[in-house]
Amino acid sequence: MIRLENVTKEYSADSPALIDASAEIDKGEFVFLVGASGSGKSTFIRLLNREEKPTTGKVYVAGKDIVGLSSWKVPFLRRNIGCIFQDYRLLPKRTVAENVAFALEVIGRPKHVIDQQVPAILDLVGLSEKSHRMPDELSGGEQQRVSIARAFVNRPLILLADEPTGNLDPDTAVGIMRLLDRINRTGTTVVMATHDRGIVDTMRRRVIELSDGKIVRDQSGGQYR
């Protein structure tokens, strides 16, 4: 599903963010990216949805080389990749349902599809009752659920999560992880960058550890360490 071949990314010549990284992630896998701040986790994720291009090396997503992808094709790549972030990135002037619907509207989905899919996904993330609330009326955990609903409503093949539990208390974080696990069980590949030792150690999934831009460990059923 995802393949990195000898990928190096330099923002400035003296301190590369990622050095000669190679990894292959299969369809339906759940992978944790761990490592200290600045180790290259976010760069790894940004390379996968073509927010960044590698300085050298190749990135394949769903069998396609995405480095040479022409810019007008990038949106179509991104329709297959959902993204969630530590800071949720919801639109503050739209309701929960409108935030989720926005993701479908901007790719031109017809209204009857939106009217059917939005309630279904809000039901999945447990927010049916709050579909008309504004984001600032929700707790952090609820806001992250909205952001997951928005990322998943289009049923992407891949879900990229950059520190999704970073702003949440441990109990709420567990709830979010259960949700991501559930999404992963539908066959969606999940790549999650995290600092959360407890989550990684509990879930026992594949762990790719980065240190100073290098992959220093790639272990299935791994722990945070």
Place this chain on the structure above:
Amino acid sequence: MIAKTRFLLAETGQNIWRNIALTIASIIVVAASLSLFGTSQLVADGVGNATQRWEGGIEFVVFMKADAEPSQLAAIEAILEESRGQEVDEWSFVSKQETFTEFTEFFAGDEELLGTISIDTMPPSYRIRPTDTNAGAVEALGTTFETKPGVRTVVFATEVIREIQQNASKISRAALWAGVALVLAAAIMILTTISIAISSRRNEIEIMKLVGASNWFIRIPFMIEGMVQGVVGALLAVPLLGLAREYLIEDFSESDNLRLLEGFRVTDAEFLATSLIVIALGTGVATIGSIIAVSRYLDV
């Protein structure tokens, strides 16, 4: 397709509404600059029309009576031919028919006036280019015709007409540059408004990119917003041009003190042409401004 169109229109509407003060300011700048640009074109047209009969060095016109005898015309022509190469450098005859055609073109649309005239009531005339263009010499030559049989009056290109004519190209060139400068200001205003709209919506734009909205889908609402400003501004400029035509330009031709500027008016065809130019210019400038704004500030 319907869903896309509806969404894009809703987005555009929201953009305009959120940015309403700047949008109105842009529209006013567009309307003001285009109406000034258009007015200067109309003034140039008016000057052209007023001085038309004085083009090509014509210094005076001998108007015959409408009922002048052919022999009287022949007498004038004989004098003119005789003086050719001496006092008279060149002369031309304008027939009743030609005068009538010129008149009806000029006053097209003024049915009331046109109803009162016919070919028969039109005076034939001689347009004369003297060898010596010194004012005294011209007047001396011209007045010799005043007393000839069949002559109604002799009209001289006065200093004022001459000056207007000589300045006509300068005026229209200056007007053109002023117009260009103002239209450029309007384009920059639209560009700025769009770039502010883009920056005020950067969160939405970021989400749109993340979920895979196509580049054009992101750009179009901003481009429509810019074009709305240009088109609405241009459409407002047209009635302003109408006011300019009525109060500024045509008042000249009715003013008793400025009898010299008789004929200082703009035909319907000229007004229509100027209006179309203004609308095309407004739309074009807005389109270019919007395209520059989205390609510069919208990194999709």
